[in-house]
């Protein structure tokens with residue numbers, strides 16, 4: 218049995234690398250679908266809706282790339298990944314890109330050999346507690362039992378935070394957000410910690426969201442963004458600039474409803490270049506002229522995607538905060554399309 | 556060319572390697588061996604080439620760097636600043652702990668259930684078949700999750716025990732049963748080695764005394780046997796043996812200043828502090844492995860007993876032995892020869908199945924080295940190789956140990 222595991226591991230490693238070396242764009246085109254790694258289910262970011270259709274903030278990035286590359290925003294095969302399986306899935310070529318609340322860190326970029334193509338949500342780690350617990354600060358959590366998803370940055374930040382404040386805790390490692398929710402609600406842990414956006418999204422699914430609150434401390438920086446494998450820069454460029462197109466579209470006032478009209482009638486040269494009526498950006502990136510237009514048309518610009526999935530009008534109710542355009546005092550800043 | 560043809564003459568031709576029945580099987584085996592070696596070599600070179608193409612290398616340096624994460628059950632000193640290697644050791648100890656506990660309870664359960672399955676009492680017999688069939692035929696992972704869910708759903712939250720005026724009182728003021736685990740008093744030494752801090756030496760001393768008592772009682776029993784053989788009258792050794800077991804250890808415990816640390820409901824607002832905490836994951840894993848494997852052991856025990864010929868029971872009754880003594884003196888010793896070999900594989904199963912710990916968040920080696928360390932460092936191949944090495948070593952050790960025991964139990968042919 219141990220032998221077969223060895224061979225299995227070797228074969229997987231062998232196959233994995235074989236797939237990784239090939240040009241991803243050609244693979245995706247030949248296959249006709251984009252394999253996109255997402256969460257196992259975090260409403261607002263990536264979760265199947267009542268009709269089994271994947272919806273969410275991260276899902277929109279996958280769909281935008283599919284629209285740009287394949288001309289069809291529905292040609293996406295969503296692959297649910299856990300905090301633990303996501304990197305193996307990407308490295309092995311099972312997925313072409315990963316859009317799963319994943320924090321851009323030095324070691325993931327450099328040591329695990331991935332390319333983060335940008336940030337689609339600037340976040341930080343928070344704590345959720347039942348109001349009945351009477352805790353008002355994360356520093357009061359001395360001795361608490363804490364639910365955390367394993368294989369995340371959360372796990373490491375948590376250890377750092379408690380050590381820095383010289384207080385103790387007992388970790389309860391869990392695999393998925395669903396499991397975490399269940400354990401937290403069953404009282405198996407006193408507090409649940411993960412990215413603040415994830416907490417807000419999780420709380421929105423509770424029967425009585427009002428009984429739970431987020432503590433004021435944000436204990437880390439979590440720039441979340443899509444990523445691809447190291448070594449295929451052409452593919453990395455496509456995903457990077459598709460994300461930038463969504464962000465730039467908001468800045469330039471291009472929306473899913475006016476994109477058609479803007480493409481023909483705009484007198485802003487950058488909009489014209491973005492939408493492919495001027496210049497040859499599409500050709501440079503290895504796609505057709507309408508690539509960005511299709512992404513914006515089907516998914517909306519960044520602002521629309523935010524408002525639709527996690528914005529203040531939704532049950533999750535996140536404010537733009539850091540995720541506003543730089544022109545509005547936020548951090549979103551797309552390099553110029555030229 | 557029939558296989559029985561024996562070629563004439565002494566000259567060797569190459570075609571004889573295939574045509575000659577004396578060489579053919581050797582030739583085929585050699586070809587198979589070469590093919591196997593070639594495919595292994597191919598896979599390894601493929602692996603290395605692909606790793607190089609991905610700019611990755613095999614390196615075990617990560618074992619020395621800080622792990623960065625905390626673990627909820629650590630029997631040796633560990634903090635998030637400890638190395639990944641230490642985290643792996645914490646995992647190894649946790650794996651061994653649950654495996655040893657489960658082997659013991661599964662054996663006890665299995666022997667009882669196996670013997671009772673042959674009972675003359677209809678109800679007992681049926682109950683035991685029911686146990687065996689139910690537990691053997693549902694996968695152990697399901698049992699682990701069922702038991703864990705029951706523990707977390709049925710037992711009260713930790714906070715029910717907290718405060719000046721708690722919702723629930725601890726059993727005898729010492730035991731608390733919460734959905735995060737069971738709290739029991741923890742023994743410690745006030746005047747032993749290491750002073751108030753305590754030290755592992757104290758426990759080694761206690762264990763040493765117990766081992767000495769064990770040999771002393773064996774000596775006493777051997778003396779009694781000799782006396783019985785000489786005079787036909789067996790001296791009563793019960794009280795002497797009891798004294799040998801109890802008195803020395805009691806004296807040592809007294810000198811070391813044995814004391815009990817009780818779970819304290821006032822020290823913390825979230826959890827009981829102090830005492831010994833047996834976490835819900837450990838309980839779930841331990842129980843599940845025990846009842847599941849116990850069912851298999853029960854079948855082994857039943858088969859072993861039934862393999863002893865009926866004549867042995869009848870002969871024992873004819874000699875006037877009561878049924879209980881027949882079982883323990885005549886049947887079980889003979890049945891052991893049949894029981895031990897399959898028992899070895901059940902012990903191996905327990906050890907390997909303990910890697911399902913991750914399902915309930917128990918920090919075994921698969922969860923630490925093969926889970927969090929693997930994930931945070933991205934060193935998948937190295938971690939998996941180390942895991943395989945660990946399980947292989949443990950399995951081989953268990954087999955070797957049990958084989959030695961089996962040899963000592965085997966029919967001695969004279």
Ligand SMILES: N[C@@H](CCC(=O)N[C@@H](CS)C(=O)NCC(=O)O)C(=O)O
Nearest residue numbers: 256257258319320369370393394415
């Ligand atoms: N940003 C962190 C944590 C990411 C994470 O696991 N987030 C959780 C909660 S926000 C999640 O997406 N869970 C969904 C799932 O369980 O599939 C990281 O990259 O390590």
